[in-house]
Amino acid sequence: MLNERIEDHLPTRLIETETGALRAGGAAHLETKPMLSRTADHLFWMARYMERAENTARLLDVNYQTSLLPQSSEATLQGWEGLLGISELTREYLSQYDEVNARDVMTFMVTDANNPSSILSCLRAARENARAVRGALTTEVWETTNQTWLEFNRLVKSGALAKDPAELFEWVKFRSHLSRGVTLGTMLQDEAFHFQRIGTFLERADNTARLLDVKFHARNTEFFGSGAGNEGKEVDFYHWSAVLRSVSAFEVYRKVYRDVIRPEKVAELLILRAEMPRSLVHCMDEVVKNLRAVANDHSHETLRRAGRLRADLQFSRIDEIVATGLHAYLTQFLDRVGDLGYGISRDFLMPD
Amino acid sequence: MRFFDEMHVSSAHAEKQVRDHYRTYERWLGRQPGELMASRREEAEMIFRRVGITFAVYGDKDEDGSGTERLIPFDLIPRIIPSHEWKEMEKGLKQRVTALNMFLQDVYHDQEILKAGVIPAEPVLNNAQFRKEMMGLNVPGGIYSIIAGIDIVRACNPDGSGTYYVLEDNLRVPSGVSYMLENRKMTMRLFPELFAEHRIAPVAHYPDLLLDTLRALAPASVNEPTSVVLTPGMHNSAYFEHAFLAQQMGIELVEGKDLFVRDDFVYMRTTRGPQRVDVIYRRVDDDFMDPEVFRKDSTLGVAGLLRAYRAGNVTLANAFGTGIADDKSIYPYVPKMIEFYLGEKPILQNVPTHICREPDALKYTLDHLGELVVKEVHGAGGYGMLVGPASTKAQIEDFRKALLANPSNYIAQPTLSLSTCPTFVESGIAPRHIDLRPFVLSGKTVQMVPGGLTRVALKEGSLVVNSSQGGGTKDTWVLES
Numbered sequence: 153m154l155n156e157r158i159e160d161h162l163p164t165r166l167i168e169t170e171t172g173a174l175r176a177g178g179a180a181h182l183e184t185k186p187m188l189s190r191t192a193d194h195l196f197w198m199a200r201y202m203e204r205a206e207n208t209a210r211l212l213d214v215n216y217q218t219s220l221l222p223q224s225s226e227a228t229l230q231g232w233e234g235l236l237g238i239s240e241l242t243r244e245y246l247s248q249y250d251e252v253n254a255r256d257v258m259t260f261m262v263t264d265a266n267n268p269s270s271i272l273s274c275l276r277a278a279r280e281n282a283r284a285v286r287g288a289l290t291t292e293v294w295e296t297t298n299q300t301w302l303e304f305n306r307l308v309k310s311g312a313l314a315k316d317p318a319e320l321f322e323w324v325k326f327r328s329h330l331s332r333g334v335t336l337g338t339m340l341q342d343e344a345f346h347f348q349r350i351g352t353f354l355e356r357a358d359n360t361a362r363l364l365d366v367k368f369h370a371r372n373t374e375f376f377g378s379g380a381g382n383e384g385k386e387v388d389f390y391h392w393s394a395v396l397r398s399v400s401a402f403e404v405y406r407k408v409y410r411d412v413i414r415p416e417k418v419a420e421l422l423i424l425r426a427e428m429p430r431s432l433v434h435c436m437d438e439v440v441k442n443l444r445a446v447a448n449d450h451s452h453e454t455l456r457r458a459g460r461l462r463a464d465l466q467f468s469r470i471d472e473i474v475a476t477g478l479h480a481y482l483t484q485f486l487d488r489v490g491d492l493g494y495g496i497s498r499d500f501l502m503p504d
Numbered sequence: 505m506r507f508f509d510e511m512h513v514s515s516a517h518a519e520k521q522v523r524d525h526y527r528t529y530e531r532w533l534g535r536q537p538g539e540l541m542a543s544r545r546e547e548a549e550m551i552f553r554r555v556g557i558t559f560a561v562y563g564d565k566d567e568d569g570s571g572t573e574r575l576i577p578f579d580l581i582p583r584i585i586p587s588h589e590w591k592e593m594e595k596g597l598k599q600r601v602t603a604l605n606m607f608l609q610d611v612y613h614d615q616e617i618l619k620a621g622v623i624p625a626e627p628v629l630n631n632a633q634f635r636k637e638m639m640g641l642n643v644p645g646g647i648y649s650i651i652a653g654i655d656i657v658r659a660c661n662p663d664g665s666g667t668y669y670v671l672e673d674n675l676r677v678p679s680g681v682s683y684m685l686e687n688r689k690m691t692m693r694l695f696p697e698l699f700a701e702h703r704i705a706p707v708a709h710y711p712d713l714l715l716d717t718l719r720a721l722a723p724a725s726v727n728e729p730t731s732v733v734l735t736p737g738m739h740n741s742a743y744f745e746h747a748f749l750a751q752q753m754g755i756e757l758v759e760g761k762d763l764f765v766r767d768d769f770v771y772m773r774t775t776r777g778p779q780r781v782d783v784i785y786r787r788v789d790d791d792f793m794d795p796e797v798f799r800k801d802s803t804l805g806v807a808g809l810l811r812a813y814r815a816g817n818v819t820l821a822n823a824f825g826t827g828i829a830d831d832k833s834i835y836p837y838v839p840k841m842i843e844f845y846l847g848e849k850p851i852l853q854n855v856p857t858h859i860c861r862e863p864d865a866l867k868y869t870l871d872h873l874g875e876l877v878v879k880e881v882h883g884a885g886g887y888g889m890l891v892g893p894a895s896t897k898a899q900i901e902d903f904r905k906a907l908l909a910n911p912s913n914y915i916a917q918p919t920l921s922l923s924t925c926p927t928f929v930e931s932g933i934a935p936r937h938i939d940l941r942p943f944v945l946s947g948k949t950v951q952m953v954p955g956g957l958t959r960v961a962l963k964e965g966s967l968v969v970n971s972s973q974g975g976g977t978k979d980t981w982v983l984e985s
Contacts, residue, residue: 186776188756283556284738287751291555298556343775448776500775 184342191285192347192446193501198281198297199335199351205274206328207359211235212261213321214398219254221390232257238366239269258317263308271324272308275301278331290338293331300327346442350496353442357435358489360399364422365482367395368415392418399430419478420470432485436462439492446500454495461488508658508666508923509935510583525586525983528701533581541580544694545928548578551693557686559741559971577976578687579927580694583938583958587985590705590954593656593668593942596852597952599842601652601944604673604829606845608648611828612638622844627833627861627912632882635790635825637797641814643823644721645947650821651714651785652944653678653956656852658923666923669855671939673830673838676822677787680957680977681943682745685710685752687957687979703984705954710943711752714785717947718753721819722782729782732756732772734763736788736804746787760788765808768815783819790824832915833859833881855920861912869916870907873900876916878907893919922967925978927960937961939969940980954982 215231232252236242241260244267249256264270268277279301286294304324312320332352339345392413396402401421408425409417423432440458447455473481511530512520522530552558558573585593610617611628612635618625628634653674658666688707692699715731722729735746737759750757762772763781771778786793792802794809812818828834836857839850858865858876869876873892880888890903907914924935942956958978959969969975 186774186779188758188762189773189775190759190762191756192775280738283747285747285757286556287733287747287757289751291751294556295554299554302553347775446775 187288187343187347189501191288192343193497194281194285195288195344195347196351196496196501198278198285199348200355201274201278201281202297202328202331203352203355204269204359205271205278206325207356207363208239208261208269208271208274209321209324209328210398211238211359211363212258213318213325214394216254216258216317216321217397218390218394228254234366234369235261238362241267241269258313262313262317262320272304275304275324288344290334292334292338296327296331296334300331303327343446346445347500349442350439350446353435353438354489354493354496356430357432357439358486360422360430360432360435361482361485361489363395363398364419365479365486367391368419368478388415389413396421401428401430404428416470416474419473423473424465424468424470426466433462433465436465443496448499451495451499454492454499457488457495458492461485461492506660506664507921507935507937508660508664510658510923510925510938513664525584529582529584529698532698532701541928545580548580548690548694549575551690552578552686555686557682557744559744576683576971577962578690579960579962579976579978580691581926581928581933582691582979582981583925583940584981584983585940585955587983589668590982592851594952594954596668596850597654597942597944598950599846599848599851600654600670600673600838601649601946602950603842603845604652604675604838605647605649605946607841608675608823608826608829609643609646610845612648612825613640617841617844620844622840623834623837624861627831627881628828631828631831631833633825633827633831635828637810638823638825642816644723644819647721647946648823649675649826649829650717650721650823650946651678652946653680653941654944656940656942656956657920659920660923667853669853669920670838671855671920673835674941675826675830677789678941678943679742679745679787680941680959681710682748683977684943684953684955684957684980685748687977691979702981705982705984707953707955710953711749713945713951713953714749715753715755717945717951718783718785718819718821720947721821723816723819726782730755730780731783731785732758732763732781734758734760734784734786734788736760736792740787742787749785760792760802760804760806763806763809765806765812768808768812768817770806770809770812770818781818783821785821790827793824831881832879833912836915855917858916860907860914860916865916866907866911869914870904872916873904875919877919878903878914878916880913881915882913891919920967922961925958925960927962927976927978929962929964934964936964937967937969938978955980 212235215235218231219228229252232254233242235257236245236252239261245252245257245260248264248266249260260267260270262271265272265276267273279297282289282294282297289297304327307320307323312323335345335348339348389412392415393402395418396405396413399422405413405418405421408421408428411417421428421431425431426433426437428434436458440455440462443451443455443458511523511526513523514520552575556573558575607617615625617623618628654670655672655674656668657671658668660666684707698704718731719729722731731753732755733746733750733753735743735757737743740746747757756762756772758772758781763784764771764773764778766778770781770784772781788804791799793805794807795802795805796807797810798805809818809820810824813820813824836854836859839854842848842850858869860866860869860878869878873890874895876890876892878890878892890900892900895903922937922939925938926933927936929936938958938960940956940958942952945951958980959971960976960978961967961969961974962976963974966974971977
């Protein structure tokens with residue numbers, strides 16, 4: 153049987169799955185070629201690292217902006233500590249730096265080559281993964297990724313972080329937009345594309361969940377009360393609007409709710425609103441859609457779990473989530489996302 | 505020593521005169537302000553960096569984080585070859601590569617050429633490059649070196665004219681073709697107006713010819729062959745080229761670990777399970793290709809590949825064992841191969857070579873050590889070599905002893921005066937030595953794109969064009985008549 157060409161025995165995925173819907177208008181008999189597992193792995197991680205760089209920049213930006221507001225030094229410190237905590241980097245940080253302060257945390261998170269999660273490390277990893285499979289990318293995608301890396305180094309060298317952190321964060325976000333745009337605009341929408349999208353949205357789901365967790369944790373009052381801590385409503389407003397801005401959702405919030413900023417609505421927007429491109433449910437929509445498009449004989453269970461996770465989000469209500477505890481909810485979500493990443497690796501990227 | 509200048513006719517008395525085929529270019533260059541050319545050079549460098557056209561330097565680390573990747577310097581002044589010269593060269597290349605492939609077919613089957621005494625058996629059969637595993641193995645089309653790179657230099661004759669010589673055949677895994685393609689793209693981008701003023705033969709279809717050639721040699725039973733490029737990985741110095749060619753041909757770039765052999769068929773690991781591979785354009789040396797037969801410690805190859813190859817289930821480009829035909833000890837016999845297999849006179853000349861295993865040649869070599877270049881037959885990269893005119897008496901005498909101790913380990917050649925081409929250097933424009941590597945594709949027919957890769961030795965007086973030793977490249981134009 154192996155002497156016959158194996159692709160003849162491949163299931164006709166176009167009919168079995170929902171892929172047909174994805175390739176609407178295309179002739180169903182035109183099969184796409186399978187791709188190298190190693191290539192898929194590099195593409196998946198390339199997209200993840202680029203997304204992670206963007207989210208780190210967003211997170212740093214919101215912390216930096218918040219720290220410019222009049223607030224207790226304790227609160228400022230808490231912000232930077234929270235940022236390290238969310239990325240699970242507190243211990244690494246403290247092994248290198250004496251104390252937590254804005255300058256050192258930003259250095260650690262932006263330009264420290266020893267920190268595998270720094271923006272520098274993420275951009276390098278994205279670029280190295282791209283370089284490993286540059287043949288599978290369009291010239292534009294490769295050059296964008298490569299140029300981002302080269303230019304970032306130039307910026308860092310010229311002292312951009314010290315000069316104007318906000319501008320550097322903005323630049324990172326912009327390059328990530330460009331990277332996503334050039335992917336959407338030039339890549340053939342075959343498996344290579346789908347694995348990149350899976351990487352992007354899995355990473356984003358993870359990052360949004362972490363952001364929510366730490367920011368709700370920071371307003372340590374059980375937020376469903378009045379929302380009033382020691383500093384009162386005003387600080388609350390700045391706190392939540394900063395959170396919204398960090399995911400480009402401030403204007404979106406106003407548009408959707410036409411209401412003052414309330415924590416539970418912020419949570420609803422970033423967890424349950426499918427139209428919101430950085431919400432958990434939106435990310436899971438994309439993960440499921442792209443996973444279906446690449447489904448193979450081993451991936452049934454991973455696909456089922458992804459679908460289950462999405463369904464849980466689709467049919468949840470924010471008051472229920474809050475009743476069981478937001479922190480517990482998000483922790484469980486992160487576990488399930490981690491588990492999905494694991495399954496994807498096993499099913500597609502690192503087959504025996 | 506006199507050199508042949510590709511752009512100018514030089515004579516002792518008269519003004520330097522521009523050769524016909526450079527006339528338009530020279531006039532154009534004269535009109536360009538110096539700053540413009542300088543800014544174009546910077547632009548070229550910036551683009552090469554962004555595109556990532558780099559080669560890896562082993563054991564080197566840059567402070568700016570660009571790691572071990574370096575650019576190969578690109579010179580803006582093209583090397584121009586007139587139409588009639590290229591036509592002749594092309595004929596010569598086809599003839600030479602055809603004969604070399606016939607030699608490989610013969611030497612791994614009936615060995616007629618050895619039996620006929622045209623080439624002595626000893627340097628062939630006792631050569632480390634002779635792969636006994638290939639004996640009796642039939643390769644598709646009888647083509648062993650599907651992709652060949654032939655190094656050509658032009659030397660100056662006493663009357664001032666120039667003659668092309670083949671310096672070396674590269675029949676294993678020749679590289680550099682991506683630079684040929686990217687250099688052309690760069691010139692078109694920087695100086696589009698030049699292409700309106702000249703009729704320059706295009707080269708951009710090389711990947712098409714390559715894919716066509718690979719598919720033509722797929723195992724006969726396969727209708728829609730799957731071809732791949734096999735790379736040692738992203739840390740290899742030629743990785744850019746491997747990725748580039750795979751991308752341009754639209755085929756997978758694989759590493760050894762992506763492939764496996766089952767029941768004598770080769771498969772790659774894909775996201776939808778194993779998929780059969782029919783043609784492998786491999787950029788990995790023989791020694792590392794199959795740990796079952798060659799180096800056991802290799803992780804770059806595929807265990808069982810030779811079995812699949814022997815069973816006729818996969819085509820390798822190039823075949824194993826092509827090194828026997830481009831070994832320095834075999835090179836002197838190529839003109840004889842052409843006569844033996846094709847019954848033709850060689851169109852392209854070999855550099856006159858003294859084979860020191862032959863008593864007369866040894867005597868001549870010993871008498872003229874001060875003028876000759878003497879090379880170890882299996883040496884490469886300038887090791888075990890004597891350059892007579894550049895050596896001290898003591899070095900020559902040391903080498904004499906080594907030569908006498910094992911004459912058959914050496915060949916000797918006259919010191920060649922590589923031609924020069926005007927090149928941008930620190931001080932302005934100055935002549936620098938160049939060579940040429942055309943790429944010859946053998947499938948159903950023998951094909952090539954006009955020209956090849958011109959390498960230039962950027963150091964004054966240097967004859968070393970290798971990129972690892974300060975060499976650069978130039979765009980190569982073949983003018984259409």
